[in-house]
Amino acid sequence: MWLSLGLVAALVLCAAPVGVGVVVFRGLDSPAWPATPAPKAQPARSPVAGDAERVTATWLRDQIGAALTAQGTALLAGDQAGFLATADPASPAAATLRAQFASLRAMKVTKWAPSADSLPSSVGSRKWRTLIEVRHCFVEPDCQPMTITYGTVWTDTPAGLTLVGIEPSMSTYDGPRPWEVSTLVVATGKRVLVATTPALRAQLPTVLAEAEKAAVVADRYAVGGPPPAHYEVFYAGTAEWKRWFGGNRPAWTAGYALPVGGKQVDVVVNAAAPQRNKLDDLLRHEMTHASTMPSDGFPTSAWWLVEGIAELAASGGAAPQSYEGIEEVRKVVKERGWNGPLDDLKIADGAADWEVAGAYGIGYLAVRQLAERFGEPDVLAFMKAVTHDRMPIDDASREVFGEPWSVLNDQCVAAVRAAAG
Incomplete structure (x- = not known):
């Protein structure tokens, strides 16, 4: 059973620096003037005794x-x-x-x-x-x-x-960065940089090889522009997991992605997590977050969509009965009586492993239902409208799919419940 396959980078809001330009207008009949360089700031004088x-x-x-x-x-x-x-x-x-x-x-x-x-x-x-x-x-x-x-x-x-x-x-969300507080060893490939501590150096070749393959998949799901110029993956030991980027993740978290400024979204993997999760699935999931995330993070209301698309990439679009989390989905649907709506799908910090897996699986099955009906390109356009353009979900649904969201939500919930048997 996989576990979580990624903390909701969706919950992370990290403001990116914004450049401000100034445009000066002049009348068409005004004479041109030479550019005047800004005066150089005078260096401060050396202080002397008695100065303030x-x-x-x-x-x-x-x-x-x-x-x-x-x-x-x-x-x-x-x-x-x-x-x-x-x-x-x-x-x-x-x-x-x-x-x-x-x-x-x-x-x-x-x-x-x-x-x-x-x-x-x-x-x-x-x-x-x-x-x-x-x-x-x-x-x-x-x-x-x-x-x-x-x-x-x-x-x-x-x-x-x-x-x-x-x-x-x-x-709050992104400090300290790994390179501030840890000596890192690094391996780089064509698309990915992987960094870890000297204690985990022996695992670098494996992580890099899997991350390079995951990048090919994550690139296909890029939203809002071209894929990232490169992916950064930090492979965290026990101490680093608790400190890098603020630590303090729910116990069920195996990895997460978060925006760190500019256009960069960093991925962090808990080195202990692959004992309970498949490293290749985990990397595909988290790196797809990196290729789909807006610079200010995901809106929390779209949790099911964000995680569902990441699971679509991680699982390769597996049929419902072949999906690794299907048993946990059944448990959530039958024991908890889950019946939607998708917008209310959430995971508590102290959730049990099966609850986490079941919630991720519900998101996956809902996204898969949309992809089967409308195709992945339209699903990604829908995600862009909801998460990048911040359109209300019904407006996005009508614009991209041509149908009201209430109808599609009910169809997705029905598909999830049918898969759960």
Whole structure:
């Protein structure tokens, strides 16, 4: 019996950075004018005794910004000494940077643009804390960057400014990222990057091989645009599963996918899960989430549709009686008396394994019913309308299928109940 085959990335809402453009209009009869470059910001003056704290903080912000720029340049050049140059060698910050350098280089970092725009705040004698924002890319030379924000602590010494502390990002859904807190070993293929810890290095070839095959399937289900330029899969050991991307997943979860900024959706697989699940099915399921997910995550109301399509990819469209979760579907239908509607299909965090499998199976059978009647392209168009365009489900149904959703919902529920016998 498979278990869960993926935490609802659908429940994850992660805002992506939005670029704002400004358009200047002028009348057709107005004379052209030469472009005027924006004035360069004047560097902050060095503080002197008696200056207000803000003067010192403004100067420190400039110094930190220069140090970060040099650090980013060193990382992209493969210069570990330059990447570590700003850190106190005896501080935890140096150890953190050393591990991050190895992980980021292994992940084929292609962009690393850190900045510190806010004023540092004093946190003790000659110690200052400030937030760092890093726009970054992996693998792709010119991706739409992801962004993270984390805290740093600096010491202002007579010898210069020194980094002494780095805090992992702790946003609700996607912090810390694996490369922030773990030394990673990485394998890359044609379509997939797989990262794990040194303790699980021996499993990398198997995971990569299965992920490459899963990418071929997930690509076919891409919604809202072309397939991802590359997939990122993080294979988590027990400790990492509890920490990466915030941890705190329901006990039944075997894997999940979540948007991490730009157009990237990361996949995380619990290394313990393949003991109870087939790794190939699990990867097809989660990587299909990555190829179908909008940048701001799935709406929770479409849970059955999101998981049903991922199961369609994972199972290869298996006939109802051949589907691995059919017994659990029967249990949900017969013992719980499930009779729809699909929009109300949910899984509690403390749900039993059979309840999880049964709910996923119901989503699968409903999507399969739609695919048999209308074809997979129309089902994917329906998913785009519901999850990317955020259309009300009845509007999407009428536009894509030409029928009201109430009718199709009843047909899908009837198909599920018929399959359950």
